[in-house]
Every structure is written in structure tokens, then in C-alpha cells.
Amino acid sequence: MEEKLKAEEKKIGMTEAWLRKHRLLYTGATRHPFILSIRDGTVDIAAFKTWLAQDYLFVRAFVPFAASVLIKAYKESDDNTDMEVILGGVAALKDEISWFKNEANKWGISLSNVVPQKPNKNYCGLLDSLTRPEVEYSVAITAFWAIEAVYQESFAHCLGEGSQTPQELKETCERWGNEGFGQYCQSLQNIANLHLQKASDDELKNAEVALLSVLEHEVEFWNMSCASV
Numbered sequence: 189m190e191e192k193l194k195a196e197e198k199k200i201g202m203t204e205a206w207l208r209k210h211r212l213l214y215t216g217a218t219r220h221p222f223i224l225s226i227r228d229g230t231v232d233i234a235a236f237k238t239w240l241a242q243d244y245l246f247v248r249a250f251v252p253f254a255a256s257v258l259i260k261a262y263k264e265s266d267d268n269t270d271m272e273v274i275l276g277g278v279a280a281l282k283d284e285i286s287w288f289k290n291e292a293n294k295w296g297i298s299l300s301n302v303v304p305q306k307p308n309k310n311y312c313g314l315l316d317s318l319t320r321p322e323v324e325y326s327v328a329i330t331a332f333w334a335i336e337a338v339y340q341e342s343f344a345h346c347l348g349e350g351s352q353t354p355q356e357l358k359e360t361c362e363r364w365g366n367e368g369f370g371q372y373c374q375s376l377q378n379i380a381n382l383h384l385q386k387a388s389d390d391e392l393k394n395a396e397v398a399l400l401s402v403l404e405h406e407v408e409f410w411n412m413s414c415a416s417v
């Protein structure tokens with residue numbers, strides 16, 4: 189595939205080549221007005237609460253998808269560090285779910301009554317479709333990396349220099365914006381690149397489509413959080 193050659197010429201991974209190609213969409217997902225409003229301190233707390241409650245449901249749906257990637261890593265990767273990186277991610281989700289419950293409690297949100305909104309349902313539908321055994325490992329790991337990377341880039345931006353993120357939201361931003369999570373995302377990206385290097389043209393096409401779908405759903409997810417206000 190032509191793009192693969194281009195990526196090789198520039199000595200960059202396939203994922204980086206795609207992010208460059210789809211820069212506007214990637215920026216849309218990682219510099220969304222909702223994120224910018226957290227960073228500049230003007231965030232509407234009602235929007236934040238909507239995001240929190242909806243994301244709790246999303247993370248629950250993310251668990252079986254993550255487990256499916258773990259299964260694929262075990263079966264399809266000859267490098268067993270792949271599986272360990274993903275296992276770390278899966279294990280961290282237990283703590284993440286507890287964190288959501290605790291955080292919701294702090295904000296006076298009852299999670300048992302939360303109903304998934306349309307964009308959330310759509311995104312969980314994408315996760316479900318990517319969980320199927322027929323989905324190649326390279327495609328699933330690309331989506332997995334992209335989902336984590338969008339949150340990492342978004343929330344790290346809220347903590348960067350000159351940010352005016354309200355104190356009560358800093359812990360949330362730290363959750364995905366911290367250095368360790370950044371390294372974890374880098375590991376996922378490396379794994380994705382290695383497998384994309386060996387992928388067929390068909391697989392590459394599917395992986396690029398999966399990446400685009402993730403980015404589009406991320407934008408819709410942020411839009412949903414803002415629209416509720």
C-alpha cells in the first residue's frame with residue numbers, strides 16, 4: 189500500500205502517518221471545546237457531570253472489548269510483552285470503575301439511574317463490533333490504542349503549562365493525563381505499529397477505518413456532554 193511506503197520512507201509508524209493524514213479530525217477529538225473549557229476554567233459543571241455519568245457506562249462497555257484484545261494478544265502475538273501491556277490496561281479498569289463510583293458520589297450523581305445517550309450507545313456499539321473474533325488483532329489494537337490516546341492527549345492538555353483547570357477537576361485530568369498513562373499509550377502505539385507493519389492491505393484498510401470511527405465517536409461523545417447543558 190502506498191501509505192505504508194510513505195510511512196517507511198519517513199521512518200514513522202503507520203499510526204503516526206494516519207494521525208498526520210487525519211490531523212483535523214484528531215485535533216477535533218483531542219482539543220474539543222469541552223476539553224478547552226476545562227483547561228481555561230470556564231467548564232460548565234452540568235456538562236462535566238453528564239460526561240462523568242456517561243463515561244462510567246462507556247468504561248463498563250470498554251471492559252469486554254479490552255478483554256477481547258487481550259485474547260487476541262495471547263493468540264496472535266509472538267511477543268509476550270504485548271499481552272502483559274494489555275493485561276495492565278485491563279487490570280486498571282477495575283480501579284477505574286471504583287474511581288467513577290467514588291467521583292459520582294462526590295458530585296451527587298446516582299449512577300444506577302444513568303441512561304446511555306445515543307452517542308454513547310453508538311460508541312458502545314462500535315466497541316461491540318470490534319470485539320468479534322473475526323476482527324484482526326492489528327485492527328483491534330489500533331482502535332484500543334486510539335481510544336486511550338484521545339483521552340491521554342485531551343486530559344494532559346488540561347494540565348499543561350498555563351492551564352487554569354479548576355482544582356476539583358484536576359484529579360480527573362490526572363487520571364488520564366499522567367505520565368504513566370502516557371507511557372502506557374506509547375506502548376500500545378508501538379504494539380499497533382509492529383502489527384500494522386506485518387498486516388495485509390485489507391487489514392490496513394480496516395485498521396484505518398477503525399481509527400477514524402474511534403475519532404468520530406470521541407468527538408460525538410464530547411459533543412453529547414456539552415449539549416446536555
Ligand SMILES: Cc1ncc(CO)c(N)n1
Pocket residue numbers: 243246247250335336338339406409
Ligand atoms: C469516551 C471515552 N473514550 C476513551 C476513554 C479512555 O478509556 C474513556 N474512558 N471514554
